[in-house]
Amino acid sequence: MFIVLAVTLVLYLLWRWYLNGILCGLKSLRGPASYPFIGSLMTCYPVSTLMTRLGDMCNIYGKTYKMTIPWTAGIVTIDLDLVEYILTSQATINKSILYIFLKEWLGDGLLLSKSAKWRLRRKTITPTFHFKVLDQFVQVFNKNNQILVQQLQKSIDKQDGAGVVNIAHYVTLAAMDNIVETAMGTSMNSQLNDQSDYVWATKFMTANIYDHIVNPITYLKATYIFTPAYWKERKALKILKEYTMSLIKSRREALSKENKSTLINNNADVETYINDEDFGIKKKTAFLDLLLQTTIDGKPLSDEDIMEEVDTFMFEGHDTVSAAISFTLFCIAQHPDIQSKVIEEQRSIFANEPDRNITSEDLKNMTFLEMVIKEGLRFYPSVPSIARNVSEDFHYKDIHVRKGTTIAIPILTIHKDPSNFPNPEKFIPERFLPAEQSKRHAFAFLPFSAGHRNCIGQRFAMMEMKATISKVCRHFELGMTNPPHECILPSAVVLMSKNGVNLTIKTRKW
Incomplete structure (x- = not known):
């Protein structure tokens, strides 16, 4: 004693x-x-x-x-x-x-690496977010958002033409499909199979992080090992790492057989790579493919280096984007006047073709929708x-x-x-008109952080958010449940509603 x-x-x-x-x-x-x-x-x-x-x-x-x-x-x-x-x-x-x-989970990837290593990684990885790479991801968004609409359509009652949905559930699965395909170049099809082990593992690891922070028992492995969460974490990590590593190895072998020798050091190298007539745009260039061709001081990244960055991209680009989309749709449902303005802009872009695939140029023209998204991120910042x-x-x-x-x-x-x-x-998208933004402190709005370590994928995120919200709004009228749903927002690394994001949908008459 x-x-x-x-x-x-x-x-x-x-x-x-x-x-x-x-x-x-x-x-x-x-x-x-x-x-x-x-x-x-x-x-x-x-x-x-x-x-x-x-x-x-x-x-x-x-x-x-x-x-x-x-x-x-x-x-x-x-x-x-x-x-x-x-x-x-x-x-x-x-x-x-x-x-x-x-x-x-993420090792020394871009999110967690320090000082000199972070600077080198940031400089090295930045070219992989070249606008030509991001533009071709729109094809992926179109495909997966079409499935999203089909899945939502199943929730509509055939008699009254309306339905109540937890929009967060559907959007999260669509975002998972988008991020896996753009990051790894493979289709997860989680919207059609939401029981996937990878989907479960990603959700568990994200939710478990905050429990670590506020629970002293988990600080030391000697005590954490006696909790059920520890063994679930081991299982989740095994699933995530094995899946990512298997894709890295198989893709490296495929690129070797295709004899792809272009090495990426800057934006010019990216343009050369993605415009290769045998590969490039026709087959789409995943984030993983670009990393496999990326070099630091003339040396390629190791499998472990690549896994760190792919896993980081998965973590930062999945729940954050799906939460932002879900909450923005919720805000649109709450404000019919704003929804009308969103649709007015969509009609000016799509005219009599609401079902046609979206293009990069369409996304650039969605200026009001971008303001709506930013105001949604002000109300509900993903981080x-x-x-x-x-x-x-x-x-x-x-x-x-x-x-x-x-x-x-x-x-x-x-x-x-x-x-x-x-x-x-008060929900006011016009806060983000250029004239209004210029009146505010530059660091008053931080949905993607700011400064040196701002989010490298923020342009990707905005493109995906616009594409998904546009697709949903073109096909459905959004409304509030009766009584109105109130989101419960527990403290977490990523802001998500504990009780879902419920709203009503009705097939839109274009």
């Missing part, structure tokens, strides 16, 4: 010494109470309300406040000048330790909060932020701050 108490005391003193080193420069900041070992973790319970409480605490403690969690101390801020510094400074370019729970780790001391006003500090930026709170967006609870 004495030994246990002695060890506990030593651990406590080390914990206090470490936290005091970080907190000594933050004396001017207020924050929630901190308790031994668990820090301010009590403020995280119940987990379902954490996102809103982060905003409430800004009202109590100010736009920047301090708090501690079991493994570190940090600050939470919605001060836009400080947010800008954090997202553009080399001192805060690394992701927070909070992201460590993604490590086993409601981000965090950075401080790699070198810096001063900001009267605070001294020490190396090792975690800085959290609650994007949802920033988007609902009336000083950034007057009448924040």
